[in-house]
Amino acid sequence: MSRDTVIRRVTRASGGQNSPEMVATRMRAFASSLSPRTPATFLAVKTDDGLENFLITPDTDEMNKAALAAAHAVSGKLAYAESLPDLAAASETGHLFYRPGGTRSSTTQSGRDPFSMSASLAEMPVGSWVAITMRAPRRGLVLHEDRLWDRWIKGRIVGGTHHSLEPNGVNAHVAAATSSHDGVDSLLRQVAGDMHGFDLETRTVRFPRRWVIAQFALLAATVLTVGIVLGMFTPALSAVLPASAATVLAAILSTTGTTLMAAAALPLLAMTTYIAWGIRYERRFRRGDFPLPRRRWALRTRPPTQGNDQGRAESAEDFLPSAGKQAKKGPGDYPLNRGSFKLGAMLPVGAIAPASGAASGTSVTGDRSAPPPLLQRIGPVIGLDADDRMVRLSARDLWAGVAGFGKPRSGKSTLLRALFAFLLADQQPLPDDEAESPEQARSLLGSRGAIVAFESKSGKDAAEYPRWAQTLGKKKVHVFDLADPSGARIDLMGGGSSITDRAAKFVDKMIYHWGSDSIGAASAKTLRGVFTTALGVPTDTLADALSTHPDAPSPAPLPTPVSIAHALLGAYGDEFGTHLAETIRRRLADVKAGRVDGDQRSLEIAVSGLTELYGPTVKATGRAALQKAPSSKVEVLMLAPHRWRTDGRVVSLEEILRRHLRIVINAGATSTLTGASADNLRLSQSVGSAISSMTMYALREAIQDVCAGWEDEGQYVAIISDELARIAGNSPEVIEWTRMQGRAFGVIPIYATQEPEQLPEAVRRTMLSLSTVASYAQENASVAEQIARDLTGGASDGFEVVHTKEVMDLPLYSLLVRTVLDQQRLNVFTAKVHPFEEDRENFRSVLYPSEES
Incomplete structure (x- = not known):
């Protein structure tokens, strides 16, 4: 494979629009990028994994854009491939050639599935392949293939409608390979039949061609035989001619015979050269190096003599008087090399259309181009588009x-x-x-x-x-x-102007998480009360209660506002809860009496929070009913007791x-x-x-x-x-x-x-x-x-419609994105997230590269 050639795998993509009109438009866009010296090959290979489709082109900007047009035509997605499957695995190779002297009725393209060929190719035996190589027609002063073709095709059809006369037609060569001689013939006939509108009679040719070898061999044998006969005839002349005449004629015949015998080596040399060329030509296809469709070397071709308005078939025996004799009327010489065909741009599309064949494997989402403004340096990179350009958000x-x-x-x-x-x-x-x-x-x-x-x-x-x-x-x-x-730790108990405000806001945070259905009005009131108490007392109050109660929980909970609230909600039994409430009241009394230091105002607020659960008229049964629902929420917070400490690093x-x-x-x-x-x-x-x-x-x-x-x-x-x-x-x-x-x-x-x-x-x-x-x-x-x-x-x-299957078929690390620029919504596009974390040091250079890079 030439180093200037690039191989692209075409895979099924969901979400594309592939009406026949759109397929034709995109394929004409693809064909317009070809030139007489720019080949492009559609290759379909049947492997153990199913039907695989490839697009092989020169690595130029024009052909890179053309490849995208071809992929979009078949609702496909392109991916670069390092190499092709083993094309040499198929033992028999053949080429589709024009067979003169016959025609067949043309099938219409209207209403036909342009991708029907892919469904047929999916049934090929494993190892088989079909390659359609295309180029633009030559339009030189001496050889103008478009003019020659137009004159010839219009001489054999009624009217001027034919797929090959459409804009941006291509000259194509069709090759195929499979495991048997008859299989190649059948496969090529199948390809010709699946190109709707193709109406030429064809045959299968293999290189080197046997009849050409036979002609060279026959020519060499004839020349050699004549030379030998002349050499044998020379002695007989001496007996019937005068000596002088016989000597001269014998010399001439001897020289001629010797020359002819030597000249017999030339056809043999030409035959050997042709065989070597044929073997080399076949090997190019087997290694995936597909040559340009060949040109016809004749400088002049016999024009058709059949009138365009008569619509006669090529095989019609129609004679006209001409100068006292009858002249056969015919379509003229085939204007191209017989291994080339002028095709409408859409006819070969089935060879790279994986969408129709069930054996084509899984599908992926087709590429959607990013709007051009998002390729500018307007903000963070979200990913790479199909051309590996950075796509950004504003x-x-x-x-x-x-x-x-x-x-x-x-x-x-x-x-x-x-x-x-x-x-x-x-x-x-x-x-x-x-x-x-x-x-x-x-x-x-x-x-x-x-x-x-x-x-x-x-x-x-x-x-x-x-x-x-x-x-x-x-x-x-x-x-x-x-x-x-x-x-x-982050402080979740601050943010209020007073203890009661802080408690209320903490309960609001709990309601946000558990929802108002789970923490109703009654539970919220209970929680605000216990957290008012828990935030108003020093945390060592819990330690005092633990040290003075005979049935204190073991291991002892970490002293925090949440653990105080948890204990007041009956987590360690009603007796300990009551004991803790009394300990808090005693702390307030000691502060008022001056027996210990403390913030009297905070303690008074804390004691006020005990009223609902530990007021003088509240009995244990009533308390338990109020505690049950909110206690389960605080119990969850107690699974991370360290988060509620008041000491250490808190912000x-x-x-x-x-x-x-x-x-x-x-x-x-x-x-x-x-x-x-x-x-x-x-x-x-x-x-x-x-x-x-x-x-x-x-x-x-x-x-x-x-x-x-x-x-x-x-x-x-x-x-x-x-x-x-x-x-x-x-x-x-x-x-x-x-x-x-x-x-x-x-x-x-x-x-x-x-x-x-x-x-x-x-x-x-x-x-x-x-x-x-x-x-x-x-x-x-x-x-x-x-x-x-x-x-x-x-x-x-x-194109603006995004299909469900597109969302389901996105490749790994790829996105469908809609975004805005200056608050204006842009078209949806696809992008593959760039692996920045694999190369952090060059993040800025990738995000905003220098002009030189």
């Missing part, structure tokens, strides 16, 4: 949100971390003397932005965020591992926002790579989801308190979540708020989930209302249908 439209859908291990997390890396790099533009391009030295969004990422998978995934920070600049990424007992979300920090809240397994105390510590999913969604609610509250007017000031807070269901809770208002009202606060929502069905209806609507929606492959047809309907956006036909 940075100034990120406020309108990004939603990603995809099954596990499809690449959602990689996409979200790529967007995180863009934000991190955008906050830290390079100095002018270090930048390789102007874009690397400027920021699109500015440096004053906080980033909050929610992670829920492995410690390795969480560690990718700080690794990006180490690569892209000096700004750190802080990881809060929820499962790490000694790690830094508020308000401080994170004011300082424009970059944080990761990791609800998945821990990793020492993130600074955790140990590897693979993991919370149960129930508590991880609870803390994550409560943190999301607290983040919304903190944004409202801190970030008012940030949009106008050029500041932002990006919220990234790879599993939205973990932070969406059972109440939609927070996610809806980030989309509807968050813009004024500088909120950039970037969310992903496996499928929309995992989310409450209101959250699902919010996700699909984000201005950028990117979907990986979906396995559930109803989910894929919902995403396809959203991507289609009301279109009823044409």
